[in-house]
Amino acid sequence: MRHVNTLGGLLARQRMDAGWSQEELADRSGVSVRTVRNIETGAVESPRNSSLSLVVAAFQAAGHFEAEYVLRDFTDRNGIESSAAPSGRSAGGSTPNGVRSGDDHDRLMGRKNDISRMCDGLHRDRWTTLVGPGGVGKTKLALAVADRLRSQFAGGVFVLPLGETSEDHDEKAVWRTVCEALPIEGSPGDGSAAMRRLVVIDNIEHLQTSAVRACQRLLADFPDLWILITSRHAVAAAGVKTVEVRPLSVVDAEQLFLHRAQAACSDLDLTGRGSAVTEICRKLDGLPFALEVAALRLRSLSIDTLLEAPVRQIVAQPSVAGLPHQRTLVESVTWSYGMLGEEQRRLLHWLSAFPEAFTIKDLLGRPDRDTVADDFPHLVDIVSDLIDRSMLQVCRGSEYRYSMLGHIREVIGSLQ
Numbered sequence: 001m002r003h004v005n006t007l008g009g010l011l012a013r014q015r016m017d018a019g020w021s022q023e024e025l026a027d028r029s030g031v032s033v034r035t036v037r038n039i040e041t042g043a044v045e046s047p048r049n050s051s052l053s054l055v056v057a058a059f060q061a062a063g064h065f066e067a068e069y070v071l072r073d074f075t076d077r078n079g080i081e082s083s084a085a086p087s088g089r090s091a092g093g094s095t096p097n098g099v100r101s102g103d104d105h106d107r108l109m110g111r112k113n114d115i116s117r118m119c120d121g122l123h124r125d126r127w128t129t130l131v132g133p134g135g136v137g138k139t140k141l142a143l144a145v146a147d148r149l150r151s152q153f154a155g156g157v158f159v160l161p162l163g164e165t166s167e168d169h170d171e172k173a174v175w176r177t178v179c180e181a182l183p184i185e186g187s188p189g190d191g192s193a194a195m196r197r198l199v200v201i202d203n204i205e206h207l208q209t210s211a212v213r214a215c216q217r218l219l220a221d222f223p224d225l226w227i228l229i230t231s232r233h234a235v236a237a238a239g240v241k242t243v244e245v246r247p248l249s250v251v252d253a254e255q256l257f258l259h260r261a262q263a264a265c266s267d268l269d270l271t272g273r274g275s276a277v278t279e280i281c282r283k284l285d286g287l288p289f290a291l292e293v294a295a296l297r298l299r300s301l302s303i304d305t306l307l308e309a310p311v312r313q314i315v316a317q318p319s320v321a322g323l324p325h326q327r328t329l330v331e332s333v334t335w336s337y338g339m340l341g342e343e344q345r346r347l348l349h350w351l352s353a354f355p356e357a358f359t360i361k362d363l364l365g366r367p368d369r370d371t372v373a374d375d376f377p378h379l380v381d382i383v384s385d386l387i388d389r390s391m392l393q394v395c396r397g398s399e400y401r402y403s404m405l406g407h408i409r410e411v412i413g414s415l416q
């Protein structure tokens with residue numbers, strides 16, 4: 001093995017040893033040719049964890065274990081995190097770009113019903129959107145589904161993260177980004193199962209209209225393409241199947257919390273602390289990101305101290321996050337809040353002071369409601385919009401009940 005002391009040099013060497021062109025590596029890994037080129041030339045010295053993971057996984061999937069080992073070893077020694085899929089798992093895009101590191105090492109807790117419902121649905125629906133609040137597990141679920149369905153997309157599964165794409169991107173700019181990242185040049189396929197491809201587009205909430213148009217164009221131009229999107233904001237376009245990603249059930253939340261606690265602090269003994277674990281999971285609304293952060297905190301604080309701490313204090317702790325707005329849950333909520341208009345913010349502040357779940361009738365009965373909206377229909381419109389943006393949760397019975405997740409309530413309460 002030759003000694004190469006830059007990541008780019010190492011990657012180029014391993015790629016050539018595998019007999020692959022840059023295009024082929026891009027194709028196999030699901031990252032763009034430009035990314036491969038930038039890493040190899042040194043234009044990008046510290047690529048995103050997720051891009052690196054995809055590249056490593058491509059070597060792994062093709063049985064080039066030396067390349068996998070060498071790249072991993074290099075990234076470990078140089079403090080670059082690469083969370084490649086464990087051996088034996090297929091590559092080619094299942095690893096998330098822009099996803100919090102550690103994702104691939106961690107089992108997906110719960111979500112069995114969601115996965116089977118989506119796998120069934122994806123046979124029919126060419127466009128599915130996973131919608132839910134930040135940190136609820138949309139990306140994790142989308143990738144698990146994509147992984148499960150890989151064999152049905154013989155043309156490949158590709159992951160396109162748009163979380164870092166600027167909000168100012170218009171339709172053309174988004175389309176360019178899509179074209180650069182996805183291997184969609186050439187003549188469209190015939191839509192047969194032999195050709196089918198799945199594209200997971202992660203985080204489009206800040207691009208809404210332009211990303212939606214790009215997706216519509218993709219579907220129209222490429223009949224062999226299926227799209228799975230993650231967004232905090234529901235997509236209002238015909239033919240889109242929306243799947244709401246809800247917080248985990250208490251049982252699944254406990255499993256996740258205990259798993260992460262064990263990983264963070266292997267000698268911590270929570271035997272006999274079942275009710276405290278249940279309580280913390282309820283306190284954090286079963287939100288996976290919050291549970292992960294709280295479990296990490298167990299290294300320095302006891303579970304009783306965590307139970308006494310305000311939710312806002314717990315969720316202000318950073319995780320090993322990918323994007324700036326995913327570093328802490330406070331930043332995550334603040335990012336969503338930043339995308340709201342003045343009226344929506346006012347209503348959200350008003351609602352954050354409500355103690356529990358509420359109905360439309362409850363709003364109607366509030367004497368101070370004209371302080372947040374001119375008239376009642378207007379008020380209802382704003383509530384609907386906040387639901388579409390995952391800032392409120394809805395429970396659909398004969399009468400709908402609305403609520404705000406505890407951490408959102410606390411963060412909103414702390415914002416001006």
Ligand SMILES: Nc1ncnc2c1ncn2[C@@H]1O[C@H](COP(=O)(O)OP(=O)(O)OP(=O)(O)O)[C@@H](O)[C@H]1O
Pocket residue numbers: 099100102103106107108109110111132133134135136137138139140141203230231232256288289292325326332
């Ligand atoms: N079912 C699950 N089992 C195990 N871990 C999970 C699960 N769901 C989510 N996680 C973990 O919780 C964290 C947040 O999940 P994820 O990044 O998928 O959220 P998201 O909804 O996509 O958030 P955002 O809106 O910020 O993109 C990640 O570290 C992820 O690995």
Ligand SMILES: [Mg+2]
Pocket residue numbers: 138139140202203230
């Ligand atoms: Mg996500």
